Amino acid sequence: MTKIMSPEELEDELRAIGAARYHDKHPFHTLLHGGKLNKGQVQAWALNRYCYQSAVPRKDAALMSRCYDRQLRRDWIHRIHDHDGEGKEEEGGIERWLVLTDGLGLDRDYVMSMKGALPATRFAVEAYVRFVQEKSLVEAVASSLTELFAPKIHKERISGMLENYDFISDDVMQYFRRRLAQAPDDAAFALDYVKRNARTPETQAAVLDALRFKCNVLWAQLDALYHAYYDPGLTPPDAFVPA
Amino acid sequence: MTKIMSPEELEDELRAIGAARYHDKHPFHTLLHGGKLNKGQVQAWALNRYCYQSAVPRKDAALMSRCYDRQLRRDWIHRIHDHDGEGKEEEGGIERWLVLTDGLGLDRDYVMSMKGALPATRFAVEAYVRFVQEKSLVEAVASSLTELFAPKIHKERISGMLENYDFISDDVMQYFRRRLAQAPDDAAFALDYVKRNARTPETQAAVLDALRFKCNVLWAQLDALYHAYYDPGLTPPDAFVPA
Numbered sequence: 001m002t003k004i005m006s007p008e009e010l011e012d013e014l015r016a017i018g019a020a021r022y023h024d025k026h027p028f029h030t031l032l033h034g035g036k037l038n039k040g041q042v043q044a045w046a047l048n049r050y051c052y053q054s055a056v057p058r059k060d061a062a063l064m065s066r067c068y069d070r071q072l073r074r075d076w077i078h079r080i081h082d083h084d085g086e087g088k089e090e091e092g093g094i095e096r097w098l099v100l101t102d103g104l105g106l107d108r109d110y111v112m113s114m115k116g117a118l119p120a121t122r123f124a125v126e127a128y129v130r131f132v133q134e135k136s137l138v139e140a141v142a143s144s145l146t147e148l149f150a151p152k153i154h155k156e157r158i159s160g161m162l163e164n165y166d167f168i169s170d171d172v173m174q175y176f177r178r179r180l181a182q183a184p185d186d187a188a189f190a191l192d193y194v195k196r197n198a199r200t201p202e203t204q205a206a207v208l209d210a211l212r213f214k215c216n217v218l219w220a221q222l223d224a225l226y227h228a229y230y231d232p233g234l235t236p237p238d239a240f241v242p243a
Numbered sequence: 244m245t246k247i248m249s250p251e252e253l254e255d256e257l258r259a260i261g262a263a264r265y266h267d268k269h270p271f272h273t274l275l276h277g278g279k280l281n282k283g284q285v286q287a288w289a290l291n292r293y294c295y296q297s298a299v300p301r302k303d304a305a306l307m308s309r310c311y312d313r314q315l316r317r318d319w320i321h322r323i324h325d326h327d328g329e330g331k332e333e334e335g336g337i338e339r340w341l342v343l344t345d346g347l348g349l350d351r352d353y354v355m356s357m358k359g360a361l362p363a364t365r366f367a368v369e370a371y372v373r374f375v376q377e378k379s380l381v382e383a384v385a386s387s388l389t390e391l392f393a394p395k396i397h398k399e400r401i402s403g404m405l406e407n408y409d410f411i412s413d414d415v416m417q418y419f420r421r422r423l424a425q426a427p428d429d430a431a432f433a434l435d436y437v438k439r440n441a442r443t444p445e446t447q448a449a450v451l452d453a454l455r456f457k458c459n460v461l462w463a464q465l466d467a468l469y470h471a472y473y474d475p476g477l478t479p480p481d482a483f484v485p486a
Binding site: 054057058059061062063064065066067068070073074077080081084085086092094129133 | 297300301302304305306307308309310311313316317320323324327328329335337372376
C-alpha cells in the first residue's frame with residue numbers, strides 16, 4: 001500500500017472488502033434469512049442487534065463532536081434524527097427496531113436494559129463508538145461504509161424472514177424498509193467524502209482498515225450469536241435464554 | 244459539601260456561582276458594553292469569541308455521544324441546529340456570528356481559520372469540549388448552565404454596543420437577539436435535569452464544580468483579551484493585530 005490509488009481504485013478496494021467480509025457472508029445470516037432458526041434464536045438476534053441500533057446515534061454524535069467543518073456537521077446530523085426520531089412525525093429507527101422486538105414477544109424494558117445481550121455484542125458495539133471517537137475523521141467516515149452493502153442484506157431479510165417465519169409479520173419489518181430508502185444516500189455521501197479526503201497512501205490504507213474494522217464489528221456479533229444460540233449453543237451467564 | 248442539598252438548595256448554590264463568577268463581572272465586558280473600546284479591540288473580541296461559538300456544536304455532539312438515553316438526545320439535538328443551522332430557513336448562530344464579524348470589517352476566511360485567535364482562547368474552548376467528552380453526563384449538562392445568566396449579558400450587549408459604537412448596526416446584533424429567545428428554554432431544561440440527577444453530596448459538589456469550570460472557561464477568554472488588547476496590550480505572536 002505504498003502507491004497512491006486513484007479515487008476509483010480506492011472505491012474498488014473498499015467494495016472488495018465488502019464483497020469478502022460484510023456480514024451477509026456469515027452463516028448466521030444464511031440461517032436467519034433461510035428460515036432455519038427458531039423463534040428464540042430470532043429473538044436473541046433482535047435483542048442483541050438492539051445494542052448496535054441504539055449505539056448508532058452516539059457514534060454519529062461522536063463523529064460530529066470531532067468535526068470542525070460546519071457543513072459536514074450539517075450534512076451528517078440527519079443520521080441522528082433517522083435513528084433517534086424527530087418530533088411526533090418521525091419515530092426513528094430505534095423505535096422501529098423496538099416494534100420488531102415487541103412483535104417477537106420480547107419485553108421492551110428488558111430489551112432496552114441490554115441486560116440479556118451477549119457481552120461480545122456490547123464489546124463490539126462499544127469498540128465501534130470508541131473507534132469513531134478516537135480515529136481520524138476520514139477513518140470515522142469510512143467506518144460507516146458498510147452501508148454500501150446494506151441494501152442487499154435488508155432486501156434479503158425482508159423477503160426471507162417474511163416468507164420463512166410465521167411469527168414475523170409485515171408491520172414489524174418497517175425498520176428494514178426505511179433503511180432501504182436511507183442507506184444508499186448516506187453511503188454515497190460517505191463514499192464521496194472518503195474518495196476526496198483519503199489522498200495519501202497512508203490515509204488510503206487507514207480508510208481500508210477502518211472498513212475492515214467495521215466489518216469485524218458486525219461479524220463478531222454474529223459469531224457470538226452463533227456460538228451462544230446455535231452451535232454449540234453455549235449461552236454465557238446472564239444472557240437471554242429463550243423461553 | 245458532605246450534606247445532601249434539596250434540589251432548591253442546589254439551584255441556589257448554582258445561581259450563587261453565576262452571581263460571583265459569570266463573565267458579566269469581568270472588566271473587559273464593562274469596557275465592551277460601555278463603549279470604552281476602539282474598533283480594533285471589538286474586532287479582537289468578536290474574532291476570538293468565534294472560536295467559542297464554533298466549538299459549541301462539537302461540545303453538544305460530544306454530550307450526545309455519551310448519552311445512552313434516547314429521549315435526552317432528542318431533547319438536546321436542537322442545540323446543534325441552533326448553532327449550525329438547518330436547511331435554508333435557519334442559518335444558525337455561527338452564521339449570525341459571522342455576520343457580526345463581517346460587519347466589523349473582518350475577513351470571513353481569516354476569522355474561520357482561527358489563525359488570529361489568542362492561544363489562550365483556543366485552550367479554554369478546547370478544555371470545554373474535552374470536559375464534556377470526559378466528565379459524567381450530569382456534569383456535562385451542568386457545564387451548560389452559564390446560559391442561566393446569559394440573557395442579562397445579551398440585553399446589555401445589544402443596548403450598550405448599539406448605543407456606544409457607530410461601527411455597530413442593528414443588523415449585526417441578530418446573534419444576541421436570537422439567543423435571548425433560545426437560551427432561557429435551554430437553561431431551564433438543563434437546570435431541571437441537574438436538579439433531578441444530582442442527588443448525592445458528591446454529585447452535587449461535582450455539578451457545582453462543573454459550573455465553576457465553565458465560568459472559568461468564559462472568564463479566561465476575557466482575561467486573555469484584556470491582556471493582549473487593552474492593558475498592557477501585549478499581543479502574542481501570530482495573534483490578530485488591529486489595522
